[in-house]
Amino acid sequence: MKANESFADALGEAGLTQAELAEAVNDYLRSLGRAGTVSDRTVRHWLTGKTRWPHPRQREALETIFGCTAEELGFAPPAGRCGPQGTEAPVRRRHFLTAATGTTAAVVPLVAARPYVVGTTDVLRLRSGLDALTALDAAKGGHQALERVALAGATEALELQKRAASQRIRQRLFSVAANYTASAAWSAVDARQSDRAQAHLNRALYLAGLGNDPVAELRVWNSHAMLAAHRGEFAQVVDAGQAAQATAVTRRDPLFASLAHARTAIGHSSVGDRRGALRSLGYAEEALANASTDEPRAPWVTFYGPAELLAITAIVRDDIGDAAGAEAASHRALAAIPQQFRRNRALAALQLAVAQLHQREEEQACATAEQVFVLMEGAPLPGRMRCYLGDFCRELTTLAPDSTIACEWKNRYRSEWSQT
Structure with missing residues (x-):
């Protein structure tokens, strides 16, 4: 008896447990007016190869759920029996985005063969x-x-x-x-x-x-903290970070705990609490070191890991007056942030420029800040990034009001601003 590896892979990619798949199959069967009698034991038989060819309606349900044929899922009919003829085409997975222009998106209606209970x-x-x-x-x-x-x-x-x-x-x-x-x-x-x-x-x-859903709750509090930081409501950044720490998911997944502590660290540094900021950073680093790298998680949190924590460390270090430490952390972040996260890389480059500016390295800071436009080439600058660029320009003007490099940067800044 050989295990069905193709089916196991499909189950893993869908993020389903055996019990959840059994429930999905039963939902489909009930939508046809039939009894839903599939259990997690049935699914185990499919996985282990004890059942090599499920019943016809079960096969139809599996094809609908996974969007492929039973054969592609690793199932095979008994010897001497031909595969099903005229099998109903599987329901296609829903697609939410269309990229005809690369800048617009639309919801595409679900293709369904028959109405059924959700x-x-x-x-x-x-x-x-x-x-x-x-x-x-x-x-x-x-x-x-x-x-x-x-x-x-x-x-x-x-x-x-x-x-x-x-x-x-x-x-x-x-x-x-x-x-x-x-x-x-x-x-x-x-x-x-x-x-x-x-x-x-x-x-x-x-x-x-x-x-x-505690993961969604943490996600919301994380965004609350970022919104409060943009508004300059730094005490609320701390409050939102601590609310994120209190969600149930932080007790079972150190990665989420690390993110909550890192966000709290920004709040502490923003209100001038050096000790609290460094303490929260330490907690974030410790939790991240204990986090599993292969545990399945919601897609939105894929941005967070050692590289993002380094980028946050750069922000905190700069806030507490350690510009040299901020520059070092920014360099390490840029070396580690994956290429597909180009907005995050652009933000890390801008934070590096700010750290260099705070060390009175105006020429180097301007050269670094120009990388923002290179990294974001072909895409409009998000409003948040525009505001950070404005902050950089104002600080540059304050620290080096009459320098040639400051004047050149302001001209370049205005030009790029108007084009994006």
């Missing part, structure tokens, strides 16, 4: 759209098109929960709606649209509570 399959299809939003944000930053698509995803999740097959499915759909709303909120934060961001965050926190 179940796990629908939750999985909606979740798949969050991956696309995360990738778009990493590439282009926050913008209104992304925000609109995220809100549309949340609306659809809330509509579907009205027809959910069980309370458990309703909670999952509330969780999905919370994450879509949090994506919209983050897009507004990055675009520097504070009022819209605040409204979305309040809504996302409410939905995360309905969904009993």
